[in-house]
Amino acid sequence: MSSSLVLRSAIPRAVARRLAVRSATQARFESTDAKYAYVPGGPILPGTVNDPTPFPAPNRAHGSYHWAFERLLSAGLVPLTAAAFVTSGTNYPVLDGILGISLVMHSHIGFDSMLVDYLHPRKFPVIGRVMTWTLRTATVATLVGIYQFNTNDIGLTELIAKAWTA
Secondary structure, eight states, X not given: OOXXXXXXXXXXXXXXXXXXXXXXHHHHHHHXXXXXXXXXXXXXXXXXXXXXXXXXXXXXXXXXXXXXXXHHHHHHHHHHHHHHHHTTTSOOHHHHHHHHHHHHHHHHHHHHHHHHHHSOTTTSHHHHHHHHHHHHHHHHHHHHHHHHHHHHSSOHHHHHHHHHHO
16 A cells, blocks of 8 residues: 555545645745745734834924813803804904804814824824815815805804894
C-alpha cells in the first residue's frame, strides 16, 4: 500500500476540502498584490496596541473661551426675547438684527456640538465633513433670510407680537 493512499484515508474529506479552499484563497490573495502578503492571523498593522492615540493639538478657541461665549449667548437670549415682547408694536431694527443673529448663532453652536459628538471627522471623515459644511451653508442661508425678513418685511419683533396676539 502506498503512503499517499494511507494519508488520504486518514484525513477526513471535509478537512481536506477546507485545506484546498484555504490554499486557493491564499494563492488568489497573494497573486493580487505582493505588498500585502496573506497572514493566517490577519493583516499586520504598524505599531502596537500600547501606542498612544494621536490627538489634535490643543486650541484655546475650543476651550474655556468657547464655553464662556456659549453661556453668554444663551443668557443673552433671555433679555433679548423679553425686550422683543415689551417693544411689540414698535419698530426697532437694531433689536431685530441682534435677536436674529443671536438665535441663529445659538442654533448653529448647538447643531455643531451634535455633529462633533456624533459624526466626528476622525471617525467619519466623509460624512462628518459633508454635514459640517451643510450646517455652515444652512446657517449662512438662514442669516441671509433673516436679514431679508428684517429689512424687506415686518421684522422679528413684529412677528413675535403678531404670533403672540393671534
